[in-house]
Amino acid sequence: xxxxxxxxxxxxxxxxxxxxxxxxxxxxxxxxxxxxxxxxxxxxxxxxxxxxxxxxxxxxxxxxxxxxxxxxxxxxxxxxxxxxxxxxxxxxxxxxxxxxxxxxxxxxxxxxxxxxxxxxxxxxxxxxxxxxxxxxxxxxxxxxxxxxxxxxxxxxxxxxxxxxxxxxxxxxxxxxxxxxxxxxxxxxxxxxxxxxxxxxxxxxxxxxxxxxxxxxxxxxxxxxxxxxxxxxxxxxxxxxxxxxxxxxxxxxxxxxxxxxxxxxxxxxxxxxxxxxxxxxxxxxxxxxxxxxxxxxxxxxxxxxxxxxxxxxxxxxxxxxxxxxxxxxxxxxxxxxxxxxxxxxxxx
Amino acid sequence: xxxxxxxxxxxxxxxxxxxxxxxxxxxxxxxxxxxxxxxxxxxxxxxxxxxxxxxxxxxxxxxxxxxxxxxxxxxxxxxxxxxxxxxxxxxxxxxxxxxxxxxxxxxxxxxxxxxxxxxxxxxxxxxxxxxxxxxxxxxxxxxxxxxxxxxxxxxxxxxxxxxxxxxxxxxxxxxxxxxxxxxxxxxxxxxxxxxxxxxxxxxxxxxxxxxxxxxxxxxxxxxxxxxxxxxxxxxxxxxxxxxxxxxxxxxxxxxxxxxxxxxxxxxxxxxxxxxxxxxxxxxxxxxxxxxxxxxxxxxxxxxxxxxxxxxxxxxxxxxxxxxxxxxxxxxxxxxxxxxxxxxxxxxxxxxxxxxxxxxxxxxxxxxxxxxxxxxxxxxxxxxxxxxxxxxxxxxx
Numbered sequence: 008x009x010x011x012x013x014x015x016x017x018x019x020x021x022x023x024x025x026x027x028x029x030x031x032x033x034x035x036x037x038x039x040x041x042x043x044x045x046x047x048x049x050x051x052x053x054x055x056x057x058x059x060x061x062x063x064x065x066x067x068x069x070x071x072x073x074x075x076x077x078x079x080x081x082x083x084x085x086x087x088x089x090x091x092x093x094x095x096x097x098x099x100x101x102x103x104x105x106x107x108x109x110x111x112x113x114x115x116x117x118x119x120x121x122x123x124x125x126x127x128x129x130x131x132x133x134x135x136x137x138x139x140x141x142x143x144x145x146x147x148x149x150x151x152x153x154x155x156x157x158x159x160x161x162x163x164x165x166x167x168x169x170x171x172x173x174x175x176x177x178x179x180x181x182x183x184x185x186x187x188x189x190x191x192x193x194x195x196x197x198x199x200x201x202x203x204x205x206x207x208x209x210x211x212x213x214x215x216x217x218x219x220x221x222x223x224x225x226x227x228x229x230x231x232x233x234x235x236x237x238x239x240x241x242x243x244x245x246x247x248x249x250x251x252x253x254x255x256x257x258x259x260x261x262x263x264x265x266x267x268x269x270x271x272x273x274x275x276x277x278x279x280x281x282x283x284x285x286x287x288x289x290x291x292x293x294x295x296x297x298x299x300x301x302x303x304x305x306x307x308x309x310x311x312x313x314x315x316x317x318x319x320x321x322x323x324x325x326x327x328x329x330x331x332x333x334x335x336x337x338x339x340x341x342x343x344x345x346x347x348x349x350x351x352x353x354x
Numbered sequence: 355x356x357x358x359x360x361x362x363x364x365x366x367x368x369x370x371x372x373x374x375x376x377x378x379x380x381x382x383x384x385x386x387x388x389x390x391x392x393x394x395x396x397x398x399x400x401x402x403x404x405x406x407x408x409x410x411x412x413x414x415x416x417x418x419x420x421x422x423x424x425x426x427x428x429x430x431x432x433x434x435x436x437x438x439x440x441x442x443x444x445x446x447x448x449x450x451x452x453x454x455x456x457x458x459x460x461x462x463x464x465x466x467x468x469x470x471x472x473x474x475x476x477x478x479x480x481x482x483x484x485x486x487x488x489x490x491x492x493x494x495x496x497x498x499x500x501x502x503x504x505x506x507x508x509x510x511x512x513x514x515x516x517x518x519x520x521x522x523x524x525x526x527x528x529x530x531x532x533x534x535x536x537x538x539x540x541x542x543x544x545x546x547x548x549x550x551x552x553x554x555x556x557x558x559x560x561x562x563x564x565x566x567x568x569x570x571x572x573x574x575x576x577x578x579x580x581x582x583x584x585x586x587x588x589x590x591x592x593x594x595x596x597x598x599x600x601x602x603x604x605x606x607x608x609x610x611x612x613x614x615x616x617x618x619x620x621x622x623x624x625x626x627x628x629x630x631x632x633x634x635x636x637x638x639x640x641x642x643x644x645x646x647x648x649x650x651x652x653x654x655x656x657x658x659x660x661x662x663x664x665x666x667x668x669x670x671x672x673x674x675x676x677x678x679x680x681x682x683x684x685x686x687x688x689x690x691x692x693x694x695x696x697x698x699x700x701x702x703x704x705x706x707x708x709x710x711x712x713x714x715x716x717x718x719x720x721x722x723x724x725x726x727x728x729x730x731x732x733x734x735x736x737x738x739x740x741x742x743x744x745x746x747x748x749x750x
């Protein structure tokens with residue numbers, strides 16, 4: 008029975024890959040870019056979901072971890088020549104000047120460094136709960152950004168880095184996104200995942216049951232930061248340029264919005280809302296331009312897009328307070344049950 | 355309840371799949387087929403793509419530049435006998451959105467030229483996209499040297515920090531006779547960091563003394579209290595202080611310096627030229643000297659007069675300098691198309707690269723090998739709470 012289900016899952020993933028491959032060859036650059044962003048936001052949303060959704064810790068430090076991943080991987084993929092032309096104001100530190108490795112190992116390094124720093128940052132502040140933790144993590148992410156602004160010989164400071172080879176393709180973004188989804192499902196099914204959720208439901212009860220709070224919270228933070236670092240690296244190599252201002256807390260809110268909209272704690276919900284938010288934001292662009300309704304034309308007002316987008320968000324939150332999916336998931340069982348009900352009705 | 359959830363999600367997924375699939379399908383007949391059937395349709399209009407921060411933190415800057423482009427379009431609605439259509443997209447003061455916006459312009463709108471953006475960071479995000487698509491872009495007020503560096507398709511009408519830094523270093527050395535200078539820079543502002551770097555290089559070259567820059571002090575955008583940096587500077591007793599940064603921080607910086615009894619003159623860049631600088635600084639900013647490129651009171655070219663008069667007529671006030679730059683970007687694009695005699699993006703790029711002595715509203719523009727504008731600098735000071743013209747310096 009399990010084998011059959013896994014086979015179906017495998018088949019579904021194959022179909023998704025097939026669809027993506029077809030889209031990759033038929034779509035224009037603009038649509039591909041949006042699709043890439045959607046994939047990256049799935050990774051970022053899921054990484055925040057581990058901390059905020061599974062474990063119930065309210066972290067607002069995501070942009071900082073993304074910045075670490077983005078800068079680490081960018082500095083590792085740049086050639087010596089690129090570094091020299093970028094660091095015209097202050098030369099780069101000698102030990103980094105000639106380092107250049109491939110994209111995948113660089114991404115991985117970005118993730119690992121982000122994970123290590125995430126763990127280091129989380130360790131002293133995990134005693135805090137709720138709002139206090141949120142403020143502390145927000146502070147840390149801003150500190151990371153300010154450090155990156157001031158270490159000119161390491162990050163080129165406010166001038167930013169440009170001319171990164173744009174390695175990021177659909178294969179990387181969606182490949183890693185699919186792997187992340189699978190990892191999140193298996194994490195949640197594991198004893199670690201169950202412990203994380205126990206902490207979310209009732210910290211005291213979880214501790215009484217013998218769950219090491221510190222260890223598990225740290226684990227959640229480390230995993231979250233790791234995937235945030237990977238996402239940051241992918242974003243940097245999609246853009247081809249990064250600077251510290253890119254990683255303001257607004258970026259954290261973008262990711263948080265995806266998690267809340269999808270349903271805090273829901274893996275499929277987060278993935279769906281990542282795609283919905285990214286595509287909607289771009290699709291709504293027509294509102295900013297001239298709208299031709301056939302019988303009349305409306306002169307677009309710049310910014311109308313954001314107004315409508317915010318309105319839609321408010322509607323979702325008012326009518327579905329737990330996000331699109333709540334804590335539910337789309338699984339084979341629920342999908343089967345759903346289709347089954349239709350069959351019964353037809354019969 | 356559960357059923358409703360499922361339905362909602364299903365509808366969302368379906369609609370998503372539909373938009374994702376239908377978008378390219380709808381695009382193909384619109385974009386490609388008419389070109390094959392009636393090639394004349396393609397050349398009937400020229401499309402200028404503009405991406406600016408119209409929402410978000412820098413919306414004010416984007417709005418000022420858009421005014422300039424709109425004004426230019428009213429005055430010059432045609433090129434080579436074809437109407438110009440301006441497509442404006444918002445980059446939300448966000449780097450990621452900026453890249454999306456630029457991709458939309460070159461990929462979907464098939465623009466001939468891209469104009470923008472306020473903020474170097476946003477222009478840098480668009481850089482690789484216009485380069486890959488082979489569409490030339492004209493930067494308006496982006497001053498970071500990295501915007502055009504190594505990118506054959508990005509040009510700009512504003513002068514860059516290197517020239518401005520050199521001008522101010524020369525002013526400090528020749529006019530003020532300064533030997534020892536302290537730099538106070540906004541480290542989180544790319545414009546200030548670039549300016550400080552070029553000032554330092556030139557001043558060290560002029561004096562031949564590595565120690566002539568006594569110290570470089572840093573602060574961050576949004577800082578309010580500069581007493582720590584200023585106390586240190588006072589102890590060093592410099593001949594002049596070069597303080598590139600935004601107008602609100604530097605106005606406070608200068609004010610606090612005067613309160614501490616620091617007498618050394620302050621030098622800066624074009625970002626100071628804002629009414630807020632005078633309001634915040636009050637009496638304390640009298641006597642500061644800065645370089646800029648535009649003065650509404652003293653038109654630089656015949657085009658400046660046309661621009662200033664048209665602007666006053668439409669808006670009833672004097673234009674900001676970035677508005678003039680945006681206006682210049684637009685008319686430079688027209689000029690390049692006319693010189694190329696074609697609306698082909700590659701031809702426009704080649705014509706742009708050869709721009710020499712172009713009369714813009716904000717000065718005469720000559721583009722160098724990097725695609726950066728070489729233009730005169732205007733030195734201004736503050737007298738009795740008003741910006742006053744001092745002199746014009748030509749690039750060597």
